[in-house]
Amino acid sequence: MHNVVYRDPIGVVGAITPWNCPFYLSLRVVAPAIATGNSIVLKPDDQTRISGGLVIAKLFEDAGLPKGI
Structure with missing residues (x-):
């Protein structure tokens, strides 16, 4: 198998x-x-937009990805 x-x-x-x-x-x-x-x-849930979206966006921006990606 391959x-x-x-x-x-x-x-x-x-x-x-x-x-x-x-x-x-x-x-x-x-x-x-x-x-x-x-x-x-x-699209995170409305109750978790900070820990479900904004924090992740900030982590990836700090890692060097362009803003908004």
């Missing part, structure tokens, strides 16, 4: 994350999308 995995960017990825475990569940979607060269639009 498996081949292609990691090519597909464009913009959309993700909606729930209120429980906002940081972990958001990061679980954002990190692979960014690692494969995609941009992502993340």
Whole structure:
């Protein structure tokens, strides 16, 4: 058996994350999308927009990604 995995960017990825475990569940979607060269639009729950979205955006901006990606 021979498996081949292609990691090519597909464009913009959309993700909606729930209120429980906002940081972990958001990061679980954002990190692979960014690692494969995609941009992502993340829509966290209204109750968790800071820990589910803003903190992750700040972490990636501090790591060197352009603002808004």
